[in-house]
Amino acid sequence: MEIRPIHNEHDYKEARRIVSTLVDADPAPGTPDGDRLEVLTILIDRYEVEHFPLGLPDPVDAIKFRMEQAGLSASDMQPYLGNLDRVNEVLNRKRGLSLAMIRRLHRELKISAEVLIA
Structure with missing residues (x-):
């Protein structure tokens, strides 16, 4: 079995070709x-x-993704973002996330703080 490190685009493409063949062979x-x-x-x-x-x-896409994963509606987000108007403003990108919102989303919904701060 001769395997070499992947140093460049050519090596990368060749390795992918071999992997594709091996995957087909299972x-x-x-x-x-x-x-x-x-x-x-x-x-x-x-x-x-x-x-x-x-x-x-x-950040908003991450929140929406977590909502979809957990089956949460906009009204379910009120404990994290505030009243329903504020929730809709955040989800429609009309209002940014406050530090308190970021902390609650991170702590309760386990959304990465790094993602929310971005």
């Missing part, structure tokens, strides 16, 4: 091809993290 874990697939996947992931970093999501 090798069993612990076999030579299974091990090769696992190692290449780790190398590709590391390359992507270094070369294609993801930015933080928009």
Whole structure:
């Protein structure tokens, strides 16, 4: 099993091509091809993290995503954002988040403070 680090775009594309072929073959874990697939996947992931970093999501999008995940309505957000008018202003991007709102959303809904501050 010859596996090399991924140093550039060419190496990256070649590793992805090999992984695609291996995924189609569906090798069993612990076999030579299974091990090769696992190692290449780790190398590709590391390359992507270094070369294609993801930015933080928009704070309002993060709130809406959490609401969808938890099945929350705008009225359910009142304990975190204030009265229903204020909730709608925040969700419609007409009002920014206050520090108190950020703290409550982070503490109660487990939304990253880093995302909310952005």
